[in-house]
Amino acid sequence: MNFKLIFLLLLTTLCRADDGYRLWLKYDLIKDATKRAAYARSAQFIVLNSTNPVLKTAADELQTGLQGLLGKTVPIVANAGGKTGGILLTTSPVAELTNEGYRITGKQNITITGKTDAGVLYGAFALLRHLQTRQSIDRLSLTSNPKIQLRMLNHWDNVDASIERGYAGQSLWKWYELPERIDPRYRDYARANASIGINGTVVNNVNASSRFLTAEYLQKVAALANVFRPYGIKIYLSIYFPAPKTIGKLKTADPLDPEVNQWWVDKANEIYKLIPDFGGFLVKANSEGQPGPQDYGRNHADGANMLAKALAPHNGIVIWRAFVYKADGISDRFKAAYDEFKPLDGQFEKNVIVQVKNGPIDFQPREPFSPIFGTMPQTPLGMEFQITQEYLGHATHLVYEAPLFKECLESDTYAGGRGSTVAKVVDGSLHNYKLTAIAGVANTGSDRNWTGHPLTQANWYAFGRLAWDHTLTSQAIANEWVTMTLTPEPQSVKTVTDLLLKSREIYVNYNTPLGLSRPWTGAHFAPEPWQNRSSRPDWTAVYYHRADSIGLGFDRTVKGSQALAQYRPEVQKQWNNPETCPLPYLLWFHHVPWTQKLNTDRTLWEELCTRFYTGAESVGGMQNEWASVKKDIDPETFANVAGRLATQQKEAIWWRDAWVLYLQEFARQPIPAPFKKPDRTLQEVKELVDIYQLR
Ligand code: GCV
Numbered sequence: 001m002n003f004k005l006i007f008l009l010l011l012t013t014l015c016r017a018d019d020g021y022r023l024w025l026k027y028d029l030i031k032d033a034t035k036r037a038a039y040a041r042s043a044q045f046i047v048l049n050s051t052n053p054v055l056k057t058a059a060d061e062l063q064t065g066l067q068g069l070l071g072k073t074v075p076i077v078a079n080a081g082g083k084t085g086g087i088l089l090t091t092s093p094v095a096e097l098t099n100e101g102y103r104i105t106g107k108q109n110i111t112i113t114g115k116t117d118a119g120v121l122y123g124a125f126a127l128l129r130h131l132q133t134r135q136s137i138d139r140l141s142l143t144s145n146p147k148i149q150l151r152m153l154n155h156w157d158n159v160d161a162s163i164e165r166g167y168a169g170q171s172l173w174k175w176y177e178l179p180e181r182i183d184p185r186y187r188d189y190a191r192a193n194a195s196i197g198i199n200g201t202v203v204n205n206v207n208a209s210s211r212f213l214t215a216e217y218l219q220k221v222a223a224l225a226n227v228f229r230p231y232g233i234k235i236y237l238s239i240y241f242p243a244p245k246t247i248g249k250l251k252t253a254d255p256l257d258p259e260v261n262q263w264w265v266d267k268a269n270e271i272y273k274l275i276p277d278f279g280g281f282l283v284k285a286n287s288e289g290q291p292g293p294q295d296y297g298r299n300h301a302d303g304a305n306m307l308a309k310a311l312a313p314h315n316g317i318v319i320w321r322a323f324v325y326k327a328d329g330i331s332d333r334f335k336a337a338y339d340e341f342k343p344l345d346g347q348f349e350k351n352v353i354v355q356v357k358n359g360p361i362d363f364q365p366r367e368p369f370s371p372i373f374g375t376m377p378q379t380p381l382g383m384e385f386q387i388t389q390e391y392l393g394h395a396t397h398l399v400y401e402a403p404l405f406k407e408c409l410e411s412d413t414y415a416g417g418r419g420s421t422v423a424k425v426v427d428g429s430l431h432n433y434k435l436t437a438i439a440g441v442a443n444t445g446s447d448r449n450w451t452g453h454p455l456t457q458a459n460w461y462a463f464g465r466l467a468w469d470h471t472l473t474s475q476a477i478a479n480e481w482v483t484m485t486l487t488p489e490p491q492s493v494k495t496v497t498d499l500l501l502k503s504r505e506i507y508v509n510y511n512t513p514l515g516l517s518r519p520w521t522g523a524h525f526a527p528e529p530w531q532n533r534s535s536r537p538d539w540t541a542v543y544y545h546r547a548d549s550i551g552l553g554f555d556r557t558v559k560g561s562q563a564l565a566q567y568r569p570e571v572q573k574q575w576n577n578p579e580t581c582p583l584p585y586l587l588w589f590h591h592v593p594w595t596q597k598l599n600t601d602r603t604l605w606e607e608l609c610t611r612f613y614t615g616a617e618s619v620g621g622m623q624n625e626w627a628s629v630k631k632d633i634d635p636e637t638f639a640n641v642a643g644r645l646a647t648q649q650k651e652a653i654w655w656r657d658a659w660v661l662y663l664q665e666f667a668r669q670p671i672p673a674p675f676k677k678p679d680r681t682l683q684e685v686k687e688l689v690d691i692y693q694l695r
Contacts, residue, residue: 019449020450021448024480025192030131046066046089048076049078058123059089069131087109089124091115099116100116101114102144107138122468133480148436153201154441159211161173167388168446172189173186182227186228187231201228201235208239213247234279235278242291243267255306256296264310280311280351283307312350322340324341325538335360338375353382355384358385365507373425374413380436382438387401387443388442389459393651396648400501442460454637458485475497479493479497486637495628495629508584514604516544518543520541521689522693523692523693529541530662549666552592556590605663605672606672608660609660622645623645626638626645661685
């Protein structure tokens with residue numbers, strides 16, 4: 001190849017716009033030559049003396065990363081041959097390590113030790129992260145163990161490639177091409193997950209199709225499992241509870257029926273023949289129209305235990321969701337899950353975990369923690385967060401979710417006295433759970449950059465990092481992600497990190513401040529606080545905010561629905577009194593008069609207006625901050641984010657106008673100075689919303 005051609009190739013590579021596909025695993029050359037040389041001295045070769053597939057992945061990943069960062073070849077060798085300056089990968093039963101933990105030590109020679117092969121893989125990615133974030137490798141001594149055993153993504157992906165609540169294209173899984181054609185993207189998906197410690201994935205929607213349990217589809221699932229295995233990731237399936245009827249042609253799916261039990265035993269045997277390390281089943285039952293054990297007069301434990309017994313001989317588990325609510329319209333939906341599950345504490349088989357959404361309703365921009373956490377000491381409870389932005393502006397609005405996840409994890413349940421955080425329930429330390437799990441409903445899709453909005457890759461990343469270690473700060477995670485994904489330039493890293501950190505609060509302010517919730521149209525996108533008609537009362541907006549001539553908010557105290565009684569007395573004590581209830585949760589628990597003075601020295605009406613207006617205005621601030629980092633960001637990514645922020649700005653004002661104009665009809669007060677009356681009418685806002693509902 002002549003010199004001119006090489007130069008042109010290099011130029012094309014350097015000028016190529018970044019399409020976001022490489023996520024945080026970019027491994028671009030470290031520009032600082034001194035730093036690069038320092039790293040290179042300890043990374044001249046990788047030593048791996050094993051054919052174990054996961055260890056091999058660790059070595060390959062390390063090699064790819066190092067070669068990119070250092071701009072030189074880094075060979076993988078079977079032994080160091082007496083040379084120094086290499087990275088040794090090894091498994092060893094080190095006392096301070098749990099199964100998947102790792103230890104990285106050394107100076108001239110670096111050793112990555114795991115108790116298991118997966119531990120080495122996570123250690124390899126940790127070392128790469130260390131270099132990607134330009135940290136010193138002098139006297140390396142990093143030890144880390146995951147705090148939660150099962151760290152999973154839940155995909156709400158359907159057989160037809162659509163994704164329920166997905167905003168980044170179609171499903172990643174091409175069911176019609178599997179098992180023969182393996183899309184290279186499956187492996188890249190596994191790499192990304194392994195790099196942040198995710199070790200399980202449920203590939204199909206909880207509103208499940210029985211198709212996935214047929215022999216035909218199990219072949220396809222097995223093909224995916226084969227791709228994920230070398231990355232330490234187990235595959236799980238959501239199941240359709242009446243599958244014994246739809247596939248097995250039985251007359252019933254009653255969990256106490258012997259034939260039904262046998263059908264599940266046979267099905268489990270069939271699955272494990274194809275996928276020996278199959279993780280287990282995720283189940284949505286008797287929820288939002290999905291069938292379940294209650295259809296046969298049985299309870300959730302009966303249903304879960306039947307499946308658990310079929311999976312137990314293979315070490316599989318059942319993840320049974322607690323997202324349930326009845327359509328009686330009388331009781332408060334807030335209370336439904338607790339009412340159904342609390343009485344079943346201790347009645348589940350050992351290999352069952354009950355998966356609980358972070359809040360009692362449904363992934364709202366801000367919810368108090370679900371009262372189930374801390375009240376079922378004898379039943380392992382897993383956490384379900386939503387990474388996809390169903391109620392967070394889809395893929396248009398920027399909401400960095402680590403602060404949302406942390407707010408819930410750090411909430412005090414008082415289950416074992418002060419300091420009994422939700423995190424301690426979920427990581428098992430409070431009740432000594434033998435099984436621990438955390439799941440995130442994925443925001444991935446077929447869009448080239450995986451998540452639609454380039455900056456919300458950070459939410460996938462943050463979920464994984466917190467699943468591994470919930471004590472990490474939102475700031476540290478954002479900092480890592482920005483440095484690895486967007487730019488290592490310190491000033492821009494700081495600016496974008498700050499922008500991410502404030503984004504959730506800004507969204508809450510213009511969208512659902514002070515504890516408002518669920519003011520959405522059916523697609524959970526446009527504002528519709530006036531919506532008062534639906535097939536069930538708790539699918540209307542007015543059910544939640546309860547605006548009237550006196551005030552606003554849902555009274556859940558003893559005078560109201562009494563949902564507060566589901567929390568421990570210490571929590572009740574703080575939240576029961578509107579004077580001491582934290583403002584972010586105020587309208588979740590109290591019907592507050594419009595003229596009530598809050599501790600901000602403003603009345604409820606003034607405070608609401610202040611939040612709607614300043615929230616919407618702050619999006620402009622985010623636009624300016626983004627503009628200030630332009631020089632350090634890839635042009636394609638920069639323009640993509642700038643465009644989305646501009647849409648967000650427009651829609652934030654839309655949200656503000658919808659709320660203030662609607663609520664003003666109840667509050668009957670002027671918009672307080674210095675804010676100006678919206679320059680459109682409520683009718684005009686409603687017409688705009690109608691457009692979004694046209695067929
Ligand atoms: C998968 C909410 C969502 C549904 C989702 C459900 C659930 O109601 O809007 O799309 O269904 O939660 O978590 O099961």
